[in-house]
Amino acid sequence: xxxFPSRRVLLTGASxxxxxxxxxxxxxxxxxxxxxxxxxxxxxxNLFVQRLLLTEQALAPEYAEADISPWFKPNGTEDPPxxxxxxxxxxxxxxxxxxxxxxxxxxxxxxxxxxxxxPARTQITRHDCxxxxxxxxxxxxxxxxxxxxxxxxxxxxxxxxxxxxxxxDQGNPLEGGxxxxxxxxxxxxxxxxxxxxxxxxxxxSRKDSGGQQASEDTAADGGSPVRYYESIxxxxxxxxxxxxxYDMNGQALPVSNGAPLRLRxxxxxxxxxxxxxxxxxxxxxxxxxxxGKGGYWExxxxxxxxGI
Amino acid sequence: MAxxxxxxSAPETGxxxxxxxxxxxxxxxxxTHWVNAVCLLVLLMxxxxxxxxxxxxxxxxxxxxxxxLMAMSSTEDDPPKGVTTVFGHGFDTTGWLGSSVGSNGEPxxxxxxxxxxxxxxxDLTGGRSWHFFFAWAFVLNGFAYLLYGLVSGxxxxxxxxxxxxxxxxxxxIREHLTLRFPQGDEAKRYNVIQKLTxxxxxxxxxxxxxxAGLAMSPAMNAAFPxxxxxxxxxxxxxxxxxxxxxxxxxxxxxxxxxxLLSGFWNNMRGMLTGWFVIxxxxxxxxxxxxxxx
Numbered sequence: 001x002x003x004f005p006s007r008r009v010l011l012t013g014a015s016x017x018x019x020x021x022x023x024x025x026x027x028x029x030x031x032x033x034x035x036x037x038x039x040x041x042x043x044x045x046n047l048f049v050q051r052l053l054l055t056e057q058a059l060a061p062e063y064a065e066a067d068i069s070p071w072f073k074p075n076g077t078e079d080p081p082x083x084x085x086x087x088x089x090x091x092x093x094x095x096x097x098x099x100x101x102x103x104x105x106x107x108x109x110x111x112x113x114x115x116x117x118x119p120a121r122t123q124i125t126r127h128d129c130x131x132x133x134x135x136x137x138x139x140x141x142x143x144x145x146x147x148x149x150x151x152x153x154x155x156x157x158x159x160x161x162x163x164x165x166x167x168x169d170q171g172n173p174l175e176g177g178x179x180x181x182x183x184x185x186x187x188x189x190x191x192x193x194x195x196x197x198x199x200x201x202x203x204x205s206r207k208d209s210g211g212q213q214a215s216e217d218t219a220a221d222g223g224s225p226v227r228y229y230e231s232i233x234x235x236x237x238x239x240x241x242x243x244x245x246y247d248m249n250g251q252a253l254p255v256s257n258g259a260p261l262r263l264r265x266x267x268x269x270x271x272x273x274x275x276x277x278x279x280x281x282x283x284x285x286x287x288x289x290x291x292g293k294g295g296y297w298e299x300x301x302x303x304x305x306x307g308i
Numbered sequence: 309m310a311x312x313x314x315x316x317s318a319p320e321t322g323x324x325x326x327x328x329x330x331x332x333x334x335x336x337x338x339x340t341h342w343v344n345a346v347c348l349l350v351l352l353m354x355x356x357x358x359x360x361x362x363x364x365x366x367x368x369x370x371x372x373x374x375x376x377l378m379a380m381s382s383t384e385d386d387p388p389k390g391v392t393t394v395f396g397h398g399f400d401t402t403g404w405l406g407s408s409v410g411s412n413g414e415p416x417x418x419x420x421x422x423x424x425x426x427x428x429x430x431d432l433t434g435g436r437s438w439h440f441f442f443a444w445a446f447v448l449n450g451f452a453y454l455l456y457g458l459v460s461g462x463x464x465x466x467x468x469x470x471x472x473x474x475x476x477x478x479x480x481i482r483e484h485l486t487l488r489f490p491q492g493d494e495a496k497r498y499n500v501i502q503k504l505t506x507x508x509x510x511x512x513x514x515x516x517x518x519x520a521g522l523a524m525s526p527a528m529n530a531a532f533p534x535x536x537x538x539x540x541x542x543x544x545x546x547x548x549x550x551x552x553x554x555x556x557x558x559x560x561x562x563x564x565x566x567x568l569l570s571g572f573w574n575n576m577r578g579m580l581t582g583w584f585v586i587x588x589x590x591x592x593x594x595x596x597x598x599x600x601x
Binding site for chain 1: 350358359361362364366369370371373423426427428429432433434436437438439440441442443444524525526527528529530531532533536542543546
């Protein structure tokens with residue numbers, strides 16, 4: 001036997017070294033700001049082309065009762081830690097009010113009972129998580145267009161922002177005091193998945209979705225608490241299938257799926273479907289909200305446009 | 309009849325040589341080839357990153373979490389084991405699938421290992437950014453190739469087998485299996501198996517891959533509901549996208565292996581400069597008899 005490494009060993013070693021260097025190079029490139037901006041043009045192109053292809057009224061596919069998933073996988077926050085939310089939930093949301101304000105002529109508030117009295121739309125649609133899985137559910141709720149029409153948008157209105165009840169673990173949940181232990185344990189930072197579960201149910205969800213070591217990171221910055229928020233533009237806001245749902249599969253929306261009210265903005269991925277919606281704000285720009293990217297997950301690097 | 313209009317001989321050097329220089333790959337073909345190679349590699353690795361966000365495959369519209377077609381997971385053991393389940397049968401894939409050592413040296417719960425994904429760490433949004441940018445590059449590059457190929461006649465010459473090639477199909481397969489590569493005029497054109505493979509990749513696998521990718525977009529489902537009909541639902545489309553990606557990997561592996569076996573430097577020079585050397589078919593006396601023996 002030769003004491004020199006064989007040609008095959010040398011070649012394998014050389015290719016592995018080159019591959020490792022390439023990989024490291026790609027990771028470094030992927031972290032460079034200019035390159036990230038370049039990559040993001042792909043996602044800008046998605047928005048541009050899909051808006052060209054879709055008419056404003058094109059409907060997301062609707063399904064039959066028989067297609068409804070036996071279990072609608074809850075995701076993201078499953079039980080908001082916030083004291084004020086817990087109080088509302090305790091009282092079966094009798095004291096809940098949805099506020100609509102911002103760039104509107106006639107801001108107003110509605111209780112859950114008021115919302116249930118308004119004309120409703122029911123749709124059986126597919127929910128697509130950015131992670132890759134899908135589930136079908138039946139949603140009943142108030143078309144957002146009706147509420148916005150009633151509030152009368154000002155001419156400069158461009159986006160509709162949904163402010164939610166659930167504090168995310170990125171900051172210290174100041175108001176979640178009583179259940180601090182629950183919220184401390186998992187803290188998605190940086191590039192976690194929008195789909196990952198942040199509260200007690202986290203372990204169970206980790207098994208479904210395989211590797212999410214991000215949940216083991218601890219919150220890096222002790223900044224101010226961040227509540228979930230999302231934004232959509234007026235094309236999606238006035239789409240006939242865009243509703244604020246209070247019922248799921250014929251029952252009152254469960255807490256794990258966003259009680260008492262969640263957004264259904266079909267033709268978009270799951271992280272756009274804000275849960276625990278407390279306040280709707282019509283704005284000209286979302287630059288002043290959060291990190292300025294238009295939503296909680298957008299602030300973590302996800303695309304604002306969730307159509308693909 | 310040999311078709312020679314796509315290869316042109318180098319300036320005559322006077323000697324009647326055994327090696328003949330031919331110009332094989334025009335500039336557009338060479339550029340689109342290498343752009344395509346980069347795109348496919350990035351799309352594969354960023355695709356595995358995206359897959360890792362939910363390393364399981366299903367059939368139909370929705371995810372049947374209890375009964376995936378295929379799933380990767382890790383056990384509670386210390387250190388964790390990686391388990392890959394295919395059609396209900398579990399396999400220990402520790403170190404490769406389900407659980408593998410991450411960039412920090414610790415075992416991580418992840419579908420595909422860090423060296424196979426882009427970015428290497430778990431980073432769904434990073435993977436999506438890479439994937440979408442290079443998907444656009446891939447599609448635009450593909451259209452440039454097709455347009456040039458159609459207009460120049462290259463596409464037809466390269467991928468449509470001629471009548472005589474079809475007649476000698478069996479012989480071609482034998483040559484391929486014994487790794488005897490054509491020489492002389494026959495080396496100027498792709499052989500019939502090459503042509504059929506390129507035909508399948510170009511006009512079946514790649515279009516299906518793009519359509520399956522688009523079928524996963526909820527907005528595209530609203531614009532073109534037939535995409536869902538075509539694939540029998542979004543989760544099926546995701547499964548098809550994964551399987552076709554695997555077939556494309558297989559194609560590339562065989563392609564690169566044949567490039568290595570049939571004259572690496574000649575092939576590389578051909579795809580970098582366009583110039584390719586064809587060995588004259590020199591039959592030493594008695595060779596025919598030898599072969600028969």
